[in-house]
Amino acid sequence: MKPRAASTQRRTRIQKENEEIILESALEIFSTNGFRGTTIDQIAAAAGMSKPNLLYYFRRKEDMHQALLDQLLTNWLAPLEEMDPGGEPLEEICKYIRRKLEMAEKYPRESRLFANEILQGAPHIKEQLEGALRELVDEKSMLIENWIEQKKLAPCDPRHVIFSIWATTQHYADFDVQICAILAEEERIKTRFEDAAKMLEGLYVNGLKP
Amino acid sequence: MKPRAASTQRRTRIQKENEEIILESALEIFSTNGFRGTTIDQIAAAAGMSKPNLLYYFRRKEDMHQALLDQLLTNWLAPLEEMDPGGEPLEEICKYIRRKLEMAEKYPRESRLFANEILQGAPHIKEQLEGALRELVDEKSMLIENWIEQKKLAPCDPRHVIFSIWATTQHYADFDVQICAILAEEERIKTRFEDAAKMLEGLYVNGLKP
């Protein structure tokens, strides 16, 4: 049970601030250690508060995890939703790749949290995957099918094209350690996302051009 | 410390068998629950033996995990090693994609074990990534560079091409739950790997054709 609505605006604001601090810290730890690998102590330390104090805001460890996953899913669907039926097909796909790569660069922790959840069988978000996500993919797959019929794209399996874009872009967040182990220092530090964007755009433009 | 060499062949064989049973069970549990999410009890139950009995073969939980990662890395490098400098470039790349997809289909647990390890910062295999894996990628990148210079492949960043093949193929093992949540029943059950192979071959052949 959350704390009751406070009597003044001031208290409510403090509550919100603390919840944000906690979720920010929880994201940091969950995304690198996984759910079971994370202890409440670690999150509390990162949030600069005591463990019982943290548990005043989120009564159970799982509540923090679920809150993070819930707010994640909305943002996660956004880039695909923006794919525009009125746009030029190859350009829309390139823009989608760019948006996904930007998210991998800016929100790697969210990507890893999601990856951890899926890897372990998606116990907390399976319904959303089979519901909202599936519907969105169905919708955009039909859009891609239309583009193919209009000869604006080479024939391909739309769903698997979407999967491949997810895979290649999220890879730069989820497998960052491996990528950095392989690239030379200069590339690793400055240009890996830009290099990835160029390669992927070339691959998909040539690969899907009618 | 492992049990000392036994006095008879028979005992040694039993040891090996038990070690294999344990590692097989450990792979099953580690790959779905992660290291911290796995308990020795679970592995022992899956292996059909008591916890202390299991700990007679592997003194610590981490020993099982490390053994699995070590034996995994060898198999992991094999598909890329087989990329043949004497072959036809586009065909070699298609064959590499096929081999990787086959591994995702046949050994999804190994893929997920690896993904879990990388996601959490690769604490147990960082040296191998920066050593053997990096050298192999360097070698094959030079091969791809040569193919590009000979106008047998379109210009592209070889390392990122390799990354994209890893990402797209391993995705079918690591994110299987998500893929199955989205695909229709028929596709999900029978043809998803075949559909993926066709789409990816088309994408890379057209995308990298000079």
Next chain:
DNA sequence: GTCTATAAGGCGATAGAC
């Protein structure tokens, strides 16, 4: 709202009989 203290249970690992 925040703290100290602690209950309650899970889990890795060991002891020691057989």
Next chain:
DNA sequence: GTCTATCGCCTTATAGAC
């Protein structure tokens, strides 16, 4: 080699003072 019993730590979560 395998078992039963158990130690001792770590971790979640709660009680209750301030």
